Amino acid sequence: MISQWSLLLTTAVAVVEEVEEKGKLFDFDATLPLMMIQLVVLVLVLDALFYKPLGKVLDDRADYIRGGLGEAKARLAEAEELKTKYETELAQTRREANTVIATAKADAQKIAAGQIAETQQAAQVQREQAQQEIDKQKQSAFAALEPQIEALSRQILTKLLGAELVK
């Protein structure tokens, strides 16, 4: 407390002044009731001018914010719901796509296998045909060459032994 020592000084000063004029520190008079009336009027005036209108503004704003918050929350929930819906849809579509791909793959494989088998078969058939042809031609060639073998061997003989020995 600073007032401790400073009050000693105040005391001195005050005593000096008191000699001049008796001070009235606790001087109750009509100021008291008038001040009370004035303050009651102030309360009423400020209630009408300040507390009511501005309080209404504050409450309205609080309501507005609360309403906005509620709306935002509802929208958020809606968005959330939409999101989950889309997500499930997406998952389902993905699954469907997967099955489609799988079936397509299987089909393609089946087709490919079939074609390969067919082609192989065709090739087999052709090869066999070709083999037969070859065999046939070989045989015909053998058949055609048979008499020539005879003649050629006779010629070889005549060449080797001489014409007189042959026949």
Next chain:
Amino acid sequence: MLDGLNITNSLPLAALEVGRHLYWRLGNFQIHGQVFLTSWFVIGLLVIAAVAATRNVQRIPRGIQNLMEYALEYIRNLAKDQIGEKEYRPWVPFIGTLFLFIFLSNWSGALLPWKLIHLPSGELAAPTNDINTTVALALLTSLAYFYAGFRKRGLGYMAKYLEPEPFMLPINILEDFTKPLSLSFRLFGNILADELVVGVLVLLVPFIVPIPVMLLGLFTSAIQALVFATLAGVYIHEALEGHGEGEEEH
């Protein structure tokens, strides 16, 4: 010593005057003119601020509206803390006006160089510097809590004088006198002491040295306004709720 003091007293800002008043006559009655002049200034300031804040209210507050909304919110929280969520609303204007009036009075006394305006007698200072003002405020608080108690609980309010034990009756009655007494003397003493300390320091060293004390004075002034409003809320709450849970403070 007397001469020395008289010389320092002749400095313009440093005169110490306690208990001198500018008397006005009103019919048969005397009133303190300087108190009314400064209180009218404070009231005018409040009304102007209120009108300026509410003249063109917007959802997004700016300028003075923002300031006054801050003040209102502060007051509402104060009242809510003391009286409780359920019943604080009708008491916001009363407690708020107490707070704003005392706060502005104290600060006007501490910040404005009233002493530059010369009066024939006495000097302009904070309205709360006068015992009449503080007693008026304290009596209004007493009336307010009596009104609160009687309106809420009717004559059953009287039963609180017998709580918690019937033999506490005299103490409980005495409390109704000590409450306004302590309220008014606390405010009056704090503000007067503050002005006296600043006055004495200015008298001794009229340069820089008094500034920390002046800042301390601003702080105490604000705190005293808060204390007065808080205690008014506590007393009203006590009257509304019964005797049990209120704090005993004098």
Next chain:
Amino acid sequence: MNPTVAAASVIAAALAVGLASIGPGIGQGNAAGQAVEGIARQPEAEGKIRGTLILSLAFMESLTIYGLVVALILLFANPFA
């Protein structure tokens, strides 16, 4: 004013303020110390502790102010003058 009464009043005024500031001084010291301890233990509660502390300090301070008021009565509104 009677010089004896004046002298006694001045001394009494000094004593009133001086003695009235002892108790609240101790009390305020206690309260502030406890508040600091509380803040040290729970730094997040600082705002609340500070508000309560200032309010209680103001209440203690007003005890000194009562002494001051008595002193002022003795000096400026002395009933025995």
